[in-house]
Amino acid sequence: MIIVLKPQATEADAKEILNKIESVNLTPLYMPGTERIVLGALGDERVLNGLNIQAHPMVENVKPILSSYKQVSREMQSHDSQVSFGNTVIGGGNFTVIAGPCAVENREQIFQSAAIVKKYGAQGLRGGAFKPRTSPYSFQGLEEEGLKLLQEASKEYGLPCVTEIVDPNHVDMMEDYVDAFQVGARNMQNFKLLKAVGQSQKPTILKRGMSATIEELLLAAEYIYAEGNKNVVICERGIRTYEKATRNTLDLNAVAYIKTKSHLPVIVDPSHGTGIRELVAPMAKAAVACGADGVIVEAHYNPQIALSDGQQSLDENDFSKLMSELKPFIEAAGKRIA
Ligand code: PEP
Ligand code: MN
Secondary structure, eight states: OOEEEETTTHHHHHHHHHHHHHHHHOOOEEEESSSEEEEEEEEEEHHHHTGGGGGGGTTEEOOOOOOSTTTTBBTTTSSSOEEEEEEEEEEEEEEEEEOOSSSSOOOHHHHHHHHHHHHHOOOOEEEEESSSOOOSOOOOTTTTTHHHHHHHHHHTTTTEEEEEOOOGGHHHHHHHHSSSEEGGGGGTOOHHHHHHHHHHHHOEEEEEETTTOOOHHHHHHHHHHTTTTTOOOEHHHHHHHBSSSSSSSSSSHHHHHHHHHBBBBBOOOOOHOOHHHHHHHHHHHHHTTTTEEEEEBBBBBBBOSSSSGGOOOOHHHHHHHHHHHHHHHHTTTTTOOO
């Protein structure tokens, strides 16, 4: 529930109520505003109702949070969250383009790909080092060696980098190599991983599971948030439907819907969302139009030799076209390139 205190309430009043909340093992939240102090209490509904908080003389108003996800909901925070990503910020009127290969393959490949990403004005570099592949015989990634190469390319080109984390025990090892974690579609409900990432402060891009509902996606974000990591970015990357013409069905409804229900930034992955290179630019433009805060796209200096996802990766020419075609859409949406 959300507890709005009267304008004359003091810090001591707030503390008294927070102690009461804590004493019954509910999670207390303190949200001082410019005009009023707002408090939160999260946990078992029956215990919440038994607290009788509204009887406190300094409480003006008590509102239940109706969404199943609490802290990431707009009910809890009406203004948009912004998430720092290296030297840039995702959300808050910025449109952020993160690009790079599906996987880090070797030094030449990540450096040449990063050079293209930088040259046409993107803000971030992606590259997988631990690849959760459908087949055990497919390229599994360079692991820690891949993280080292990604970090080197990131530093060389001044592009913050993001990579997928697949193991809760990898948080400490990976933290120093990258600017953000990505939790992939296959791990969206790996609750141990969500909690581990939540206990770090690392910005985290949470991708929608291929069969996950929007509510499940937001509850997964809540897992990270509830552990204390508020630097969460949601990523719509397509869901599995009966349609076979494209790799996935990019659910842009989800972007517009999540924007109304959650304060978290939302980005779109039109590469995995379509699986087809020619569809990446049109769907990236559609992402801007429906209110996304950015896109994450696969770009490779030579997609023909890519070890994974070459069919959906943009080459230099495609990427330069994407960036110039996106510009008027970003301006029309009232956003700026981060
Ligand atoms: C990826 O970004 O390379 C990836 C594997 O994405 P997803 O988890 O969305 O399939
Ligand atoms: Mn990929």
